Amino acid sequence: MLFALPLLAAASAIPRDGSSQCNTGSIQCCNSVQEASNPVVGLLAGLLGLVLGPITGQVGLTCSPLSVIGIGGNSCTAQPVCCTGNSFNGLIVLGCTPININL
Secondary structure, three states: OOHHHHHHHHOOOOOOOHHHOOOOOOEEEEEEEEEEHHHHHHHHHHHHOOOOOOOOOOOEEEOOOOOOOOOOOOOOEEEEEEEEOOOEEEOOEEEEOOOOOOO
């Protein structure tokens, strides 16, 4: 039982910046994050000629990249996300996961 306490303490550490939460994709600032199965996402994808098919998970809508957090005017007042999928001119970005970039 005593050996479990250090593991619990280590598991509860929370990263404080977005870069440590996003090591496999790009950090984006999206106006909205929706499930890929959302009808609005399907409608927008259809208008862009995209076939989402079996894609599951979250999709960022109307996104712009955040390159370096906290550097001159590069802030996100909407939803910061880590996206590992394709981006279609920022209108739809696939494979997004919300992250916390507040220090």
